Amino acid sequence: MSMRQKPIGELRFSDLRVHYGTGRPVLISGTGRNKKFRYRHGMMTDLGGLEIYEWKSLLNALIEHHGEQEIQQQLRQWSRAECRWLHSEDEVEEYALSLHAARIFEDPAWAGYVPFNRQHRPEILETAKLVWIKTSCCPKAGQITEKQMEKAVYMDYRIRCPHCGRFGDFHVCTPEELQEEKEI
Ligand SMILES: [Zn+2]
Known part of the structure; x- marks a missing residue:
């Protein structure tokens, strides 16, 4: 057919x-x-x-x-x-x-998932599984999806920075770091 x-x-x-x-x-x-x-x-x-x-x-x-x-x-x-x-x-x-x-x-694995949906379909992010991280290139905390983090674990803990897009190291924010972010 x-x-x-x-x-x-x-x-x-x-x-x-x-x-x-x-x-x-x-x-x-x-x-x-x-x-x-x-x-x-x-x-x-x-x-x-x-x-x-x-x-x-x-x-x-x-x-x-x-x-x-x-x-x-x-x-x-x-x-x-x-x-x-x-x-x-x-x-x-x-x-x-x-x-x-x-x-x-x-697709939460898509690198643009958070920024694209934040800009155009913010309601999607209300139920998405997100993680706060910090990268070595930018001082501010940023969000990625759990899926992206799982992927990053297989890539030597490297991720596309949510702020500048550079590939680099990251760590998951501690509760203290997040508290500091909120106070700034
Ligand atoms: Zn960066």
Whole structure:
């Protein structure tokens, strides 16, 4: 069955999650030495390989179906500001859509979980499991998720600093340190 025939009500974000980008040359015209190709860019998903325009339009339709256009805009803003390796608006759009398909904003392991949700969906953080830490680069205490801390334990206790984004050492704040923070 073609994915385009799947009713939008049955389509899930996980169906459109990107496993990896795909690309292959497609013959446009000619034979023998005169063959002309263009490069076809696509995404491998649970629905199979989709051409980029197909993936984008399915995902945009799904985002609209769930009334999440605002989150998509926020993810674009985020990608534009935080991801320096994205150069064009097309790249920003594609990246933000791939984050949306992965529902990254619901994943406590995501490095942007605390700052993104604090800015856009603060209610999420009310029930999130958070830990106060201090890094060696910045003097202020900051919050990460328990999931991020579990991950950091496997990475020699190094974490992305919640203030400046640098990778470095950290420790969990003692109750005394937190008390001091509150008094400042
Ligand atoms: Zn720092």
